Amino acid sequence: MFESLKLKADFPTLKRQIRGKPLVYLDTAATSQRPMQVINAMLDYFNNYNASVHRGIYTISEEATASYEKAREKIAKFINAKPREIVFVRNATEAINLVAYSYGNANINSGDSILITQMEHHSNLLPWQQLVKRKGAELLYTMVTDEGLLKMGEFDEHLNRKPKIVAFTHASNVLGTINPVKEMVKKANDAGAAVLVDGAQAAPHMKVDVKALDCDFYAFSGHKMMGPTGAGVLYAKEGMLERMEPFLVGGSMIREVELQSAKWAEIPQKFEAGTPDIASAIGLGAAVDYLDGLGMGDVREHEIALTKYTLGKLSQFKDIRIFGPMDAEKKGGVIAFYINGVHPHDAAALLDEQGIAVRAGHHCAHPLMRKFDVPATLRASFYVYNDKQDIDRFIEALKMAEMVLKK
């Protein structure tokens, strides 16, 4: 495991005291903490070469462009893609919406089907729901078992219907389930579908190789992997991007504009209309550097160890339901749970009084909450700056909350 005190020092917000107690941040699944290195990279842009990209001939504009494109290269290398296959968007949600509009509108017709899963975050559900409504198509679901795994038999069966698009999450933000993505992508490819993988909870926490995965689209958010909010990524195979019509149109993404027509720019610029969030892209590049410094293999090992430790401690609570796999190797560093007789909101408020930040709610996964028949759950999620002491404090506070609240 990482030397936690040294690492924690890199993340300024972790210095905070909450009601006299040091903050224990266990909500990385919502957004990660950002290290000084990322903040400094953004400040460097603002302080020293604040200018627009792709436009100016003057020095600071060239510097900004170089920095922005260097960030794109770093991200491409991080997931084993080509720079022209990396589109900067605001976040994974925007990435998926882009595909639903750009690819979906042109390729889905009445009577077609799209296949997703019951464990999807709303951001990988609603764009498809709206698409099928627009086109008179059908939305199919691979359901989830009580253990929080996908019913692969159903997945195979639905593929027989030859869905045009297959979209699913790499790792669940509630269950922690890491899906057998390589196998699923292969099957979906063989069935002739375009495949999108939602990597929001995976790319920050484990090595991702999009060439090996062979998916058409891979979406993730910078702010969940130590980057700032405002820079997310859509990876897409270059052939796809070349064939797709743009999503947002305007400045920066054209080659030539006439009164009644326009010619689009080369990829990926074709999909980056308007002035981008330059500082955030640069920040995300710095985040990739930081993660490369740690090594994604070690990041994953660290989280497996913490998850195993936490699952062990949580299992000691009576009347607790822990959702998703109980094997830390098969689980991302995300644990959602429910203690009978203890409402998650009350527990979260009491945990806050002890300095512990956890999430209470439906985690943008209503269908999943309905399947497990709970109104809301508590969720603790980890990253490299968490350690066993964090978990111990979390468990102590949870025991206290249970004592106060249980009827």
Added chain:
Amino acid sequence: MDLYRENVLDHYKNPRNYGSMGSPTVKFKDSNPYCGDELEFSLKIETGKITDVKFHGTGCAISQASASMLSEKLIGMILADAMKLGKEEMQKWLGVKLTPTRLKCALLPLMIAKAAIAEFNEKKQK
């Protein structure tokens, strides 16, 4: 433990007027989708006054305690006064300072009670 002062916990664990009514004058159900708080209020209204209140549902301590306290205050109130109740009264009765997020939990019972009264008024006009 200020948010969970004794009286909030007391109302949460021993809610007053909990249950349903035989033949309510009006009832209304709603929920807070943010966290799954769900409540139904049943009111008995006679000559413009609330003579009995029953509520039931599930949810967090704030929403349940709020509902319990509100139910006590509503009995004997004339409709016009009930409709005037707002955030200030709820916070005063709960006796705790609420963040904007938890305020939604505290106001849910009031919203439901007012909706029930509004429905009653509408039916009366027809």
